[in-house]
Structure formats: structure tokens, C-alpha cells
Amino acid sequence: MLYVDAVVPADGDISNQSHWVRPTMLLWLSDEAYTHADAQSRESWFLAATGPAAKRAVGDLMSRWGLPFDPKYGDNSRETIRGHVFPRWLDEGALRVKPGVKTTSPLPRWALTDAFADLFDPAIDEQELAVRVEDFRSHHMSPAGKVKALTARRRSDQEHAISVLLPDDTKRQLEPGEASLILKGVIEEWAPARLEDPVVLTISEPGDKIYTADARMLQRLGITIDISDLLPDALVVDIGTLPPQFWIIEAVATDGPIDEDRKSALLKWAGKQRIPDSSCRFLTAFASRNASPAKRRLKDLAVGTFAWYLDEPNRELSWDEIPG
Helix, strand or coil: CCCCCCEECCCCCCCCCCCCECHHHHHHCCHHHHCCCCHHHHHHHHHHHHCCCHHHHHHHHHHHCCCCCCCCCCHHHHHHHHHHHHHHHHHCCCEEECCCCCCCCCCCCEEEEHHHHHHHCCCCCHHHHHHHHHHHHHHHHCHHHHHHHHHHHHHHHHHHCEEEECCCCCEEEECCCHHHHHHHHHHHHHHHHHCCCEEEEEECCCCCCCEECCHHHHHHHCCCCCCCCCCCCEEEEECCCCCCEEEEEEEECCCCCCCHHHHHHHHHHHHHCCCCHHHEEEEEEECCCCCHHHHHHHHHCCCCEEEEECCCCCCEEEECCCCC
8 A cells, every 4th residue: 555655644535636455456566566666667556456457457567567477365365354454454543445435346445544654654763653653552543543533434434325215214324336226216216116014124235234224123023133144135024914025125236136046045034034935025126127237137036026127116027927
């Protein structure tokens, strides 16, 4: 991150010109690349690593520099960085996340805070470094510092969040992204039009993992949510029918429709919650019939399920057996 100038203010507004990294970029950098430390070379490496066919572009750049490109780690090692290292650094005030970029986005979204980056200034002596380290600890790693950083993060998230109005007139903020826009449409448009008396029980998303919309209703129904289980994107119950119908919903922005395997797994999950198969209904929601995931995966929808499109909210597709 220092090499590509991915450094942003620890507090306050962030420039639109700021550089950000994704975990794989750390895996592609090498001691050989560090020998090209002038500003122009570092910018060239950054542009290669964030452009199309990024890994190949970095390799081509290294070749033009007359240097080998032999990453020491496989790209799947990024999960350790993304799932364990970066979140911890974020909690300690060493990193910031780019506002408005969803958790699962492949776009670069991480940068060092300037307060942390300053600790690596080679011009400072040992005594000055000790002072800066202690200052960083007191301002960013103390309980008060963490509360301040968390509050700032939440405010930034709120600015970019997608607001969803639930059937009970309460609001829920979803992290930005197409899947959240699809879920918003399902809850605000499809559910009121399609169901007699809809109640949103849960919403699952990468950022928060699981949001319990109606804890009291879950308790009365005997449903226990375990985030280690497979979870649908949303669980909506229609209490206006007898018996109540449980709609298990997947919002497909890239992949993950309710195919036969997914349906079987979701029925197994519902069974653990004591929801009978006969009370389960399934909806796969897409952005549009013209969206790539819909064109690619419509043929895979499980029998006995429905499909809905955000840009055609008044229509619904059903895929089922013809009654004999």
C-alpha cells in the first residue's frame, strides 16, 4: 500500500483521486518490483494491477522492466488477508475502507491511514518513532479511539447504504450493491403486491451477515438463526394465509439462483427450523430478464419455484409441473 500510495486520511473526507488496493495486489508485489521505486514506475504498477486482466498486466510490466514475475503466493491466499488481516487492521485504525464499495466487490477498497503510514517514514529517528507509535496507540487503538473510528465508519456506511422500507414501516439499511437493490425491490414492491400480509423475518447480506427483522416473531415460530448455517438472502412469512407461507428468497446479482441443489439445501435448512416443506415457497429475484445472470441461469431454476425481475415488478414467472 505504501508502494502504490494507497494512503488516505485517518479521519475526515477522502479524495476521489485516492489509491486503493485489493488483497491480490499484495500477493503480486515482489522485492524485484521494489527496485523500481520512482513515482512513475509505482504509478505504472498500480495502473497495471487495477486494470483489466490485472495479473497478466503486472507480469507484462515486470517483463518490460526486465524482471521476473513469480508471485510467492497463490491468489487464493487473499482470503487470509481479506478475512483475517485487513479486518483486524481496520479495527486498530491502520486501514480505511473505500466508502460505497460493498464487501464482496472485486474492486480495490483498502488503504492505509495516514496516521499509520507515518510510522514508516524512514526520515524519523528512533526516539521520534517511539513518540509517534505511542501517539497512534492512544488515538487509534484505545477504546475511545476505536469508538470514534467505528462511529465514523458507520456514518460513512449510512451515506452510501440502500434504505429499505419494511412492511411494518420500519427501515433497514443494506450495504450498497445490486443485490441490495434487488432485495429492496422484493421487499417494497413484490411482497406487498404478491402476499396477503407479509412479515420480513430475516435479511442476510455479506456486510452484516444476518439481520433479524422480527425477533419476537422468530421466537414465537421457534426459528433459530445460526450464521454458520446456509441462509437465504431473505425470509418472508405471509401471515395472511392459513397455514402461513414461508417465502425463501435469493437475490441474484451475479450468481446463486434457487436451482435443484439450492432448493434441496434450503428445504433442509427450513426443516431444522421446523418449517414443513408444504409451507415453503421459493423466489429467485433478478435485476432484469436482460441481465446476464438471468439469461445464464433461468434454465437452472428448480421445479416449483418462482422468478421475479426488478425492472418488471408487476410480473412473475412460475416454473412447475403441469397438473396431471
